[in-house]
Amino acid sequence: xSTQTKADLALxxxxxxxxxxxxxxxxxxxxxDALEFLALRFAVAAAVLIILFWRDLLSAxxxxxxxxxxxxxxxxxxxxxxxxxxxxxxxxxxxxxxxFSVILVxxxxxxxxxxxxxALNVLSATSALVGLYLLSGTRSVWPLDRGLLFTFxxxxxxxxxxxxxxxxxxxxxxxxxxxxxxxxxxxxSCILSFQHGIPRxxxxxxxxxxxxxxxxxxxALAFYTQNWAQKHxxxxxxxxxxxxxxxxxxxxxxxxxxxxxxxxxxxxxxxxFAGIVSSELHSKEKISMESMG
Numbered sequence: 001x002s003t004q005t006k007a008d009l010a011l012x013x014x015x016x017x018x019x020x021x022x023x024x025x026x027x028x029x030x031x032x033d034a035l036e037f038l039a040l041r042f043a044v045a046a047a048v049l050i051i052l053f054w055r056d057l058l059s060a061x062x063x064x065x066x067x068x069x070x071x072x073x074x075x076x077x078x079x080x081x082x083x084x085x086x087x088x089x090x091x092x093x094x095x096x097x098x099x100f101s102v103i104l105v106x107x108x109x110x111x112x113x114x115x116x117x118x119a120l121n122v123l124s125a126t127s128a129l130v131g132l133y134l135l136s137g138t139r140s141v142w143p144l145d146r147g148l149l150f151t152f153x154x155x156x157x158x159x160x161x162x163x164x165x166x167x168x169x170x171x172x173x174x175x176x177x178x179x180x181x182x183x184x185x186x187x188x189s190c191i192l193s194f195q196h197g198i199p200r201x202x203x204x205x206x207x208x209x210x211x212x213x214x215x216x217x218x219x220a221l222a223f224y225t226q227n228w229a230q231k232h233x234x235x236x237x238x239x240x241x242x243x244x245x246x247x248x249x250x251x252x253x254x255x256x257x258x259x260x261x262x263x264x265x266x267x268x269x270x271x272x273f274a275g276i277v278s279s280e281l282h283s284k285e286k287i288s289m290e291s292m293g
Contacts (some may be wrong), residue, residue, distance in 0.1 A: 067172045
């Protein structure tokens, strides 16, 4: 088995973990405060990454740390909006709308370069927007309920995160950036959580398991594996593999939570997925996909 094949399989594995995490988080925040959950998840993940990369931190430059702070604040915003949206919508809907960030990246990059986006990117975004309307399951003029609206804004945050990481990854220590952004997200999440009181230390067993799974597997291990894998495979292959995240989330939700789908919602998912895949197949930019979990 070639190194590239191993890298692709590793990326597929963490994509499956991310897809599974939507159902796990939904179950946890139905029993526990969402902001407290986010704070504990990233606090545990930050501790794990600090243990793994403490040598890199000792040699970190000031520019590495400043980059990590900016990236971490954007990541924190994205995850906070995602978990608030997940409180109000289903895991599969959250996954598909989160995947919108893949489509937004080339559109934002075109805007930054003051160029009109390629026609296929516009078509992909249009397909996904129509899919979002159908996925909402309503026929009102303004289809986005608060859950989907929060999640869409989360996708905007993740798209910005991808662009910023892509910029700094060329010149900064990648390990320091990974540890730093997760640590900043943990600190910001804890501060926000403290506004609602001191987090509980005694957790329901299922919540404790969810925190460990999402912190160790969906955050620390996933970020570490992604950094290794993307050195051995093409960015286009990475992006295409990551587009399977909402598909995995929908399948896991169907079998674990018995979520039912109308034909309108299924068509919406297909349109969003088609927009994501077509956008990625067209993309030729070497960008980091570090925001999906």
